[in-house]
Amino acid sequence: MVSAARSGGLAHILGSLRSALSAEVAFFDLTGNVLSSAPARTLWDFERVLAVHRSADASAPLTVLPVDIDGDTVGLLAARATDDPQQLLPVAIDLLALEISKLRAKQSGQAQLLATLLEDIFTKRVSDADAAARLAPFGIDGAARHRVLVGWDPTAGPGRRQLSWGSIDALVQDRPDPLMRARIGDQIVMVVPDDAMVQRIAETLHAHLLGAGRGGDPSSVRVGVGLAHAGTAGLRASYHEALTAVHEGGGVRSPKRVDLAGLFVMTNTADSLRDLAKSILGPLIDYDRVHNSDLLRTLQVFLRNNRSIQATTEALYVHRNTLRYRRGQIEQLLDMDLDDSAHIANLWLAFAILDDANIRDGE
Known part of the structure; x- marks a missing residue:
């Protein structure tokens, strides 16, 4: 069987085992x-196989043993035999586990490539056309509607178990894994088709994150489910929505409220948006550069504190009169009224664009 494993994988292992057991x-x-099975066209009743595995029924005309990897059962080996005088089944289990481990190592490499691509898509470092072409080998149709799932455990330490859950059938058949998970920083990200299985997939991801945490706080594990969108811009939107849901609390969640400014920034072309933001805030940027002043930051802090005079003066460590004077300068330079809702919306959006650009530029 060892020689069979070296030469032909699962089919050869089972073929060798069948010959040895005559079963x-x-x-x-x-x-x-x-x-895989030997003979290849044999009919099996999986419900019966599963029942024998669960009950360990010694009278059944089957022997069913689990194949485990790192403490997780990944499959079941069934033989229409009750005797194993040469103890070949344990050897076969070890060889099957080794074969699946090799396939998983290949899958891990593919997941790393997908993670890099998704990160490029989410941060707009790749064009939509190029991204769609590069998604195809992973079985993701760039034109179809997908949802992005984001899993996160803020309490997980460096000793957590690696997540290996995925489609074993896809591994063996050398097909793209429809449940491939990519690790981006401390997040587990999945791109799944928009269908009725999304909630169950999200709950399964949540359960596996709990298992990987080795008894951590269940309320800390979070899975955000983005809304369904088409195209690579839609993936960015769904990712943003999933992140919003993650930050709303534990468990499996869809976003209750979406930041439209952030969503607009994530789903539009970076260069044109940056030009737009600089055209709005440019007078403050130029004035600060020439006069070594701090008007841009003053405006940003003012907006972040909901235009509260007290909160802004405390955050900036300035007197109320100083803030009032700076506000007058800002309104004059921008030709805007900071009590006008439309002007405030434009300024919020401009800052969101510049913050996004600075993050992508590493500033």
């Missing part, structure tokens, strides 16, 4: 897919 054998994933 039909099959390897299943936990959803009932036959990953």
Whole structure:
């Protein structure tokens, strides 16, 4: 069997085991897919296989053993035999686990590539056309509607277990994994089609994050579910919405309230937006540069504190009269009224654009 594993993977392992046991054998994933069997066209009742596995029924004409990797059961090995005098089944289990581990290592490399691509998409470092072409090998149709899931455990330490949940069937068949997860920083990100399974997938991701945390606080684990959008700009929007949901609290959540300014920034072309922001705030930027003043920051702090005089003066450590004088300068330079809702909306959006640009530029 060892020689079979070296030469041909799962099919050769099961073929060798079948010859040694003189019995039909099959390897299943936990959803009932036959990953490999010998003979290849043998019919199996997975419900029966699962029942024998759960009950350990010694009278059943089957032997069913779990295949585990790092403490997780990834599949079931079934043999239509009750005797294993040469103890070949444990050897077969080890070889199957080794084969799946090799496939998972390949999948891990693909997940890292996907993570890099998604990060480029979310931060607009790649054009939409190029992004759509690069998503195709991962089985993601750039024109279809997708949702982005973001999983996060703020209490997780460096000793947490690596998440390995995914489609074993896709691994074995060498197909793109429809449930591939990418790690971006301390987030687990998934791109899934917009269908009825989204909530169940999100709950499964939440459960696996809880398991990876090794008994951490269940309320700290968060999974945000973005809304459904088409195109790569839609992926950015859904990611932004999922992040919004993550910051609203623990458990599995969809966003209750979306920051339209942030969403607009994430889904539009960076260069044109930056030009727009600089055209609005440019007079303050130029004035501060020439006079070594702090009007731009004063305006930003003023807006962040909901235009509260007291909160702004405390944040800037300035007198109320100083803030009043700076406000007059700002209104004069920008030709705007800071009591006008439309002007305030434009200023909020301009700062959101510049903050986004600075983050992407590493400033």
